[in-house]
Amino acid sequence: MTQRFRLCSVEDLAHDQPRCYRIELGDDKHLDVFVVRHWDKIYALENRCGHAGAPLHRGTYTDGLIVCALHGAAYRVDSGEIEWTAILPPPMSDYSSSDNPRIRQFGELIEAVETLPVKAFRVEVDGDTVYVTLGQPTPETTE
């Protein structure tokens, strides 16, 4: 089943400036949607990093990619596919070789967290209003 939700107006979206909009789904459930406009294209993803769940709109958008602010995983905004996985900076990258067993265990856990793709949503513009459709397997963008 698919459902279309109003997100915002086109004029609310500054060029290359990601935003987050919350969709209320009922029964106290909601979905946070990452949205970015790049010239005349608008893209929407689930606003939750596929590594450890950080909000993607707080990341850096560049060249069709959103780079997560927390550990640097990058996703294609047109598909939600992974461009590169999370990068653990020092000292986190050294934890798994620590002499301290508790720190080593923590490091091994951190390294075991996978980076997964994020959901991309179909975007439609009707007049000046931006909509996303949930429940469709293949995302499409709009112009």
Ligand code: FES
């Ligand atoms: S939460 Fe996004 S890269 Fe770790």
